[in-house]
Amino acid sequence: MNNFIVMAATAAALISLGSDKNSVSNNDVSYWNPTDSYLSSVLTTVKSREENDIPVEVENYESTWKCPTCSSDEQKALSYLQENANITDKLALSTVLGNIKQESNFLPNICEGGARVPYHRCHRGGYGLIQWTTQSRYDGLGSFCRKYGCDPSSLEGQLRYMVNENQFRTVLPHFQGRGHGISQYMRRAYSWIGWGIEGYRVDYAYNYARQLLWA
Numbered sequence: 001m002n003n004f005i006v007m008a009a010t011a012a013a014l015i016s017l018g019s020d021k022n023s024v025s026n027n028d029v030s031y032w033n034p035t036d037s038y039l040s041s042v043l044t045t046v047k048s049r050e051e052n053d054i055p056v057e058v059e060n061y062e063s064t065w066k067c068p069t070c071s072s073d074e075q076k077a078l079s080y081l082q083e084n085a086n087i088t089d090k091l092a093l094s095t096v097l098g099n100i101k102q103e104s105n106f107l108p109n110i111c112e113g114g115a116r117v118p119y120h121r122c123h124r125g126g127y128g129l130i131q132w133t134t135q136s137r138y139d140g141l142g143s144f145c146r147k148y149g150c151d152p153s154s155l156e157g158q159l160r161y162m163v164n165e166n167q168f169r170t171v172l173p174h175f176q177g178r179g180h181g182i183s184q185y186m187r188r189a190y191s192w193i194g195w196g197i198e199g200y201r202v203d204y205a206y207n208y209a210r211q212l213l214w215a
Contacts, residue, residue, distance in 0.1 A: 065093055065212045073106040073155055077129075078212075085163045085172060090212050091205075092175040095185035098205030099193055103131045108155045119145075119152035129158045130193055140165065167192050182206060 064082050067075055074097065081087045081096055103126070104110050111117050112125025112133070119127065119142060126133040132141055141152045141161050150157035162168055171188040174180070182205045195201075 063214055064088075065090055066215050067208070067211050068213065069211050070208075071106065074101075076155060077106065077159060080159045081163070084159075085168075085175070087172075087175045089175070089178045089180070090214075091180065091182050091209055092177075092185050094205045094208035094212060095182055095189055096175065097208045098182075098201045098203075099189050099195075100129050101204045102199045102201035103193065103195070104129050106155070108158045109153045128152075129155070129162060137165070137167070167194075182209065 065078060065088070067078055070078065077097060077100060078093060081093055087093055087096065100106060106129065107116065108128050109116050109118060111122035111127050112131060115122070122138075125131070127138060128141065132138045141158065144150070144161045144164065145152040145157050148160065150160055152158070152161070163172075171192045174188045175185065182202065186202060186205065189201075
């Protein structure tokens with residue numbers, strides 16, 4: 001039978017083999033016995049590679065509510081509410097989204113009646129994501145964006161104003177709570193928006209609740 005050479009693959013095994021300087025033969029199998037200088041070379045190489053290894057940073061991934069079937073603006077609003085208003089309850093998020101959809105269909109530059117115009121050209125009725133209607137709330141959007149450098153006609157600018165507006169901040173603790181149903185959250189939403197026509201906002205909220213996924 002031909003002899004087989006069995007080579008150790010790890011530094012630990014090499015050290016073990018290196019303790020006996022004579023080759024060992026048994027049952028037609030010869031074990032290779034490396035020299036001390038060879039072992040030293042291997043260990044030096046391993047140590048050098050370990051020292052030169054570049055650590056890879058692993059980002060912590062946190063699950064959030066997502067809506068793969070939603071439009072890009074709906075997804076942006078959903079992310080913004082979680083990240084900047086700390087709303088994490090699925091039904092609370094669905095309620096807020098349902099109200100925005102009813103008021104503007106997520107069109108930030110829509111003036112009441114359907115005209116798509118910049119902020120300064122909407123002269124009557126509501127404007128924007130939640131159709132800010134009263135003069136004080138409409139003016140508040142413009143003042144906020146002048147102060148903080150945002151576009152009052154944009155989705156981003158209006159989301160920033162929306163979560164900082166006093167009316168929203170008043171009901172925010174209820175949206176940040178857990179365990180309520182859509183009907184309960186909707187009562188808080190009325191205090192926030194003060195709509196004249198309920199429309200399909202409740203149906204929209206339940207529809208979002210069916211679409212949101214925790215991922």
